[in-house]
Amino acid sequence: MNINATLLAQLIMFALFVWFCMKFVWTPIVAALDARKKQIADGLADAERAKHDLELASKRSAEILREAKEKASDIVASGEKRASEIVEEAKVQARVEGDRIITGAKAEIDQEVFRAREQLRTQVSAIALAGAGKILGREIDAKAHNDLLDKLVAEI
């Protein structure tokens, strides 16, 4: 119960403990707490940013998807158009070709007919000559009656 030098000892001890606490306890722990606080704040900010980015990305992906769909339908439409065009073209071409073939065939037929007619005509003239010769009983001078023969052939 006596006041004595213990007072001074306690005073010095108190000062030393406070100094120690300030220098070696408080500063590092508070620094760590602040660092963690910052880390958490950064983490939250990052999460927020990531969320925002995700939103943007999904918006953008939706847009890209929409564009792609549009483009695909455009491509399909133009393909269809082109296909019908090709069909049309083919039709026209086929018609032209058909016409050409028909024309060629007709020409050939005409030619054949003409040739057959010529042949027939020659034969008929020969037969006619032979017939006439027989009928007249004398030989017809082919040279002398050539013009007559030609006229006959032309008549046939």
Added chain:
Amino acid sequence: MSSEAHTSAAYIKHHLQNLTYGKLPDGTWGVAHSAEEAKAMGFWALNLDTFIMSLLLGAVIMLLFRSVAKSVVRGTPGGLQNFCEWAIEFIDNSVRGSFTAKNNMVAPLALTIFFWVFSMNLMDLIPIDWVPGLLGLLGVPFFKVVPSTDPNATFGMAIGVFLLVLYYSIKMKGLGGFMGELTLQPFGKWGMPVNLLLEGVNLIAKPLSLALRLFGNMYAGEMIFILIALMGGAWAGLSLGGVTLFGSQILLSLGWAIFHILIVTLQAFIFMTLTVVYLDMAHQEHH
């Protein structure tokens, strides 16, 4: 009956005597073996029990915190680190609540005060005869386990706080400003002596109230533990009265100890908060 009263008084006196080291009446240095010897040592003596216990407790607290501070991790903290961080945030919050100026020393000061005072007060919960009894077997005449029941310890801290209050008052307001604060209010410059008296009392009351509040509470608490312990000392054979005394001692000391947990914490908190408030007042410019 008178002999019993004598032993009771001796028991109480024994428990209230510090282990004092100083100059003995025969001129040699040593430990006082009686209250009279301790008193005769005068100022230049050291209460070894107070000194050793407070040093030990303070060192344990500081090393505990230091071990956390050294291995402090930024990521998920472990158990001890969690506790220390909780403690620091608790102190930091109470300091922020009552201290408005900027001073990096106040929060560590508050932390030191709270945990040091708390641990010293907590020694009150050790059954009062254990440590003195054990050391008595080793030939140590006295040992008070609770340093905060020694006015030297509480006044030592309170004077430390008072010096800080004076230092920051002068640093923040200048010597003239501080003197002006002491002499020019509340009655203006014509009431200077009255002002000085009032403000002087106000100033001196700060360390006195700090030291005496803690000392008074802990001393009274310990006194009651001693008185409760005396009931069991009246134990005299297997009589009805003896058993009743013995049982009521157990119940009363249990109750008082549970109640004392509150006082222990509260006194530490009050000491800390008042220190912070006094330092805040030292930083405030008031006109």
